[in-house]
Amino acid sequence: MENLLIEFLSNTGFALADYRNIIMILVGITIIYLGVAKQYEPLLLVPIGFGMLIGNIPVIKDFGLGIYESGSFLNYVYYGVTHDIYPPLIFLGIGALTDFSTMLARPVLMLLGAAAQIGIFTTFLGALAIGFPPNEAASIGIIGGADGPTAIFLTAMLAPRLIGPIAVAAYSYMALVPVIQPPIMRLLTTRKERLIRMEEPREVSKKEKIIFPIVGFLLCCFLAPAALPLLGMLFFGNLLKECVVVERLAKTARTSLIDIVTILLGVTVGASTQADVFLTRQSIGIFALGAFSFAIATAAGVIFAKIMNLFLRKKINPLIGAAGVSAVPNSARVVQMVGQKEDPTNFLLMHAMAPNISGVIGSAIAAAILWSFMSL
Amino acid sequence: MFGFEAIIAHDGLGISVIGISIVFVSLILLSFAVSRIHKLIELWDKKYTSYQRVKKTQQKDQKTPSVSDLAIPQDVQRASRQFKLLIEWIGEPFPLPKLLDLSGKCGLSRPHSTVNELLKCELIIPDENGYYVWNKQLEEKRSST
Numbered sequence: 001m002e003n004l005l006i007e008f009l010s011n012t013g014f015a016l017a018d019y020r021n022i023i024m025i026l027v028g029i030t031i032i033y034l035g036v037a038k039q040y041e042p043l044l045l046v047p048i049g050f051g052m053l054i055g056n057i058p059v060i061k062d063f064g065l066g067i068y069e070s071g072s073f074l075n076y077v078y079y080g081v082t083h084d085i086y087p088p089l090i091f092l093g094i095g096a097l098t099d100f101s102t103m104l105a106r107p108v109l110m111l112l113g114a115a116a117q118i119g120i121f122t123t124f125l126g127a128l129a130i131g132f133p134p135n136e137a138a139s140i141g142i143i144g145g146a147d148g149p150t151a152i153f154l155t156a157m158l159a160p161r162l163i164g165p166i167a168v169a170a171y172s173y174m175a176l177v178p179v180i181q182p183p184i185m186r187l188l189t190t191r192k193e194r195l196i197r198m199e200e201p202r203e204v205s206k207k208e209k210i211i212f213p214i215v216g217f218l219l220c221c222f223l224a225p226a227a228l229p230l231l232g233m234l235f236f237g238n239l240l241k242e243c244v245v246v247e248r249l250a251k252t253a254r255t256s257l258i259d260i261v262t263i264l265l266g267v268t269v270g271a272s273t274q275a276d277v278f279l280t281r282q283s284i285g286i287f288a289l290g291a292f293s294f295a296i297a298t299a300a301g302v303i304f305a306k307i308m309n310l311f312l313r314k315k316i317n318p319l320i321g322a323a324g325v326s327a328v329p330n331s332a333r334v335v336q337m338v339g340q341k342e343d344p345t346n347f348l349l350m351h352a353m354a355p356n357i358s359g360v361i362g363s364a365i366a367a368a369i370l371w372s373f374m375s376l
Numbered sequence: 377m378f379g380f381e382a383i384i385a386h387d388g389l390g391i392s393v394i395g396i397s398i399v400f401v402s403l404i405l406l407s408f409a410v411s412r413i414h415k416l417i418e419l420w421d422k423k424y425t426s427y428q429r430v431k432k433t434q435q436k437d438q439k440t441p442s443v444s445d446l447a448i449p450q451d452v453q454r455a456s457r458q459f460k461l462l463i464e465w466i467g468e469p470f471p472l473p474k475l476l477d478l479s480g481k482c483g484l485s486r487p488h489s490t491v492n493e494l495l496k497c498e499l500i501i502p503d504e505n506g507y508y509v510w511n512k513q514l515e516e517k518r519s520s521t
Contacts, residue, residue: 122392
């Protein structure tokens with residue numbers, strides 16, 4: 001009886017835990033705190049944070065409990081991450097949620113979404129320079145796209161063992177947009193530039209909104225076929241929304257479906273950050289490069305907006321360039337916030353949504369390109 | 377391998393330059409296509425409207441029989457002049473029962489049958505408000521041929 005008790009006690013989490021588990025549990029609690037108390041992307045950070053707690057409860061090896069043990073519940077759910085099922089489904093929901101009107105009204109602003117992707121390729125070079133192999137460097141670079149599903153999609157293809165740190169870095173930086181972006185935006189613009197008012201976008205007809213997802217899908221996927229799973233779902237979701245006749249499907253995509261997938265994705269990504277695979281020097285490198293990537297993407301968007309102003313008759317507020325990173329709609333909200341600090345009557349949100357949405361398309365294309373190059 | 381050496385060894389510069397160029401080209405093409413969509417829709421709508429107008433006119437032309445096609449019996453032609461005078465007296469637009477009543481009082485022969493013939497050959501046409509009017513255009517056409 002005594003032996004049984006000793007055996008049981010030696011198999012509890014208290015006995016199996018080491019300091020790394022404790023660190024990861026503290027990180028998980030911090031992430032939950034950021035989501036709940038600070039409300040930084042709560043829909044993502046709360047499931048990820050709790051997933052970290054789940055993943056870092058020390059369990060007996062080969063007991064069929066851990067996320068990396070085949071046959072465990074978590075392992076089954078994690079299948080959707082490792083086999084790129086969840087990211088396209090999230091894109092379907094994003095498509096069904098997004099109104100492309102502002103982008104359709106002023107398509108030139110789409111270039112800002114392209115400019116922000118410079119961050120991805122700069123970080124790719126940086127990661128290569130510090131010794132990461134090309135496939136891992138590409139996965140790290142995509143953090144600069146500030147798009148969690150795209151980062152997971154590419155990492156699952158190129159460097160599955162880095163999904164945990166890359167997904168956590170991508171979502172953390174997406175959540176920290178209001179902290180990271182404003183100083184860069186202010187540093188790169190003058191007060192006069194921040195005060196620029198943009199003219200009201202024209203009204204976009206229903207026909208345009210219905211035609212756009214079809215044209216957009218065909219054009220983007222003919223150019224970068226590897227973007228098919230992400231952009232196919234994004235544009236399909238948007239067509240469901242705009243064509244009105246399938247409102248039930250659109251509603252499911254933008255509510256129940258995206259919510260279910262977000263829960264599964266968040267919890268499993270969080271649980272994949274087991275201390276022994278997450279707390280490595282590489283993860284620190286990934287976080288550092290992710291922050292660099294994000295900063296470069298923001299700066300590239302703002303600088304490109306300033307360059308565009310040299311040629312445009314109707315000037316644009318360069319702050320909206322920062323929304324080229326595809327953290328929808330967080331970075332557009334940050335643009336609005338920074339703009340209104342200078343002039344409370346200047347409303348930049350709707351203008352910032354154009355580069356913000358094109359950033360989603362741009363980062364998916366960038367991921368497709370990197371995937372194609374790495375598979376060659 | 378580290379630093380620039382690693383970048384060169386893995387063709388990092390080439391991948392980055394081509395990658396960012398493809399992203400730009402894709403979004404430039406998309407933005408160009410998007411900027412054309414509303415113009416194409418406008419053009420299509422304009423074309424469609426004019427096509428509809430032409431089609432409507434053609435249908436109207438087909439519907440309106442040519443004057444030569446109108447086989448108006450001689451007696452109805454004669455009666456039409458009398459009915460026209462009555463209509464001028466009543467004033468346009470006029471209610472059909474009033475015309476029939478007046479024509480009976482004036483002693484015109486077979487007023488119901490004659491009015492029916494005038495309606496058939498569209499010398500009397502409805503004004504879409506429940507009243508009728510004399511078709512002056514058709515009369516002018518008929519008299520000019």
